Amino acid sequence: MSGQATGRQWVLLSYRLPREPSTPRITVWRKLRRLGVAQISDGLIALPADARTREQLEWIAEEVTDFGGTATVWIAHPAAAGHEDQLVQAMTQARAGEYQQVLAEAEAAGSTGEAERRRALGKLRAELRRIQRRDYFPPPDRLAAETAVNALHPANTTEESTP
Numbered sequence: 001m002s003g004q005a006t007g008r009q010w011v012l013l014s015y016r017l018p019r020e021p022s023t024p025r026i027t028v029w030r031k032l033r034r035l036g037v038a039q040i041s042d043g044l045i046a047l048p049a050d051a052r053t054r055e056q057l058e059w060i061a062e063e064v065t066d067f068g069g070t071a072t073v074w075i076a077h078p079a080a081a082g083h084e085d086q087l088v089q090a091m092t093q094a095r096a097g098e099y100q101q102v103l104a105e106a107e108a109a110g111s112t113g114e115a116e117r118r119r120a121l122g123k124l125r126a127e128l129r130r131i132q133r134r135d136y137f138p139p140p141d142r143l144a145a146e147t148a149v150n151a152l153h154p155a156n157t158t159e160e161s162t163p
Contacts, residue, residue, distance in 0.1 A: 008084060009049035009077050013057045016043050017069035024067035031060055036095065036134025038087045046087055048136045049075055092137045099141035102127055106148035114154065121152040 013032075017025045035056055037045040047053040054073065061071035078084040102124055109120030128149055135142065150156060 009075055010046045010084075010087070011049040011054045011057050012040070012044060012046050012074040012076055013037075013061055013071060014044050014074065015061065015064045015069060015071040017064060017067055024064075024069070028060060028064055028067070031063075034130075034134065036091060036136065038091050040087070088137050092139045095131060095135045095137070096139035096141040098131045099139065099145040102131070102145040103141065103148050106145065106152060109152055110148075117152045118154070121149065124149045124152070 015028070017028060019025070032045055035047060035053070037047055039045050045057075047057065054075070057073050061073050064071035078087070105120065106124055109117050109124070112120070128146060132142075
């Protein structure tokens with residue numbers, strides 16, 4: 001795949017917001033991060049194209065213009081597979097880091113009491129769902145994190161009884 005485009009479409013958002021006030025810029029960037037975008041350059045981000053991602057970026061583009069900025073949404077594909085590979089790799093690495101954090105928290109919670117494990121289980125399951133919504137190219141770390149979180153469930157733990 002070195003050199004030829006794969007044909008996968010991407011939805012791009014090109015945007016510019018005034019520097020001041022900074023609140024709109026921060027608001028937009030936080031929303032983009034929650035979506036798990038790949039940043040191509042300053043003011044240009046990408047997501048794999050589907051109806052959901054296109055709609056989400058169109059909403060953000062509208063918000064940018066409401067804040068006094070400019071925004072356009074594009075459907076495109078990289079001219080070279082290497083460029084697409086870079087986008088995919090960046091997105092995969094970002095999610096892998098998030099799954100590694102969940103894994104570490106689940107492992108730490110595994111050595112606590114039942115009440116603490118139950119709290120951690122709920123919190124970490126919610127975090128897994130948030131990550132999975134922006135996980136377009138699942139890394140191997142996903143399964144490890146899911147397994148560690150599921151191990152916190154009381155049915156999967158063996159509490160040593162004290163005499």
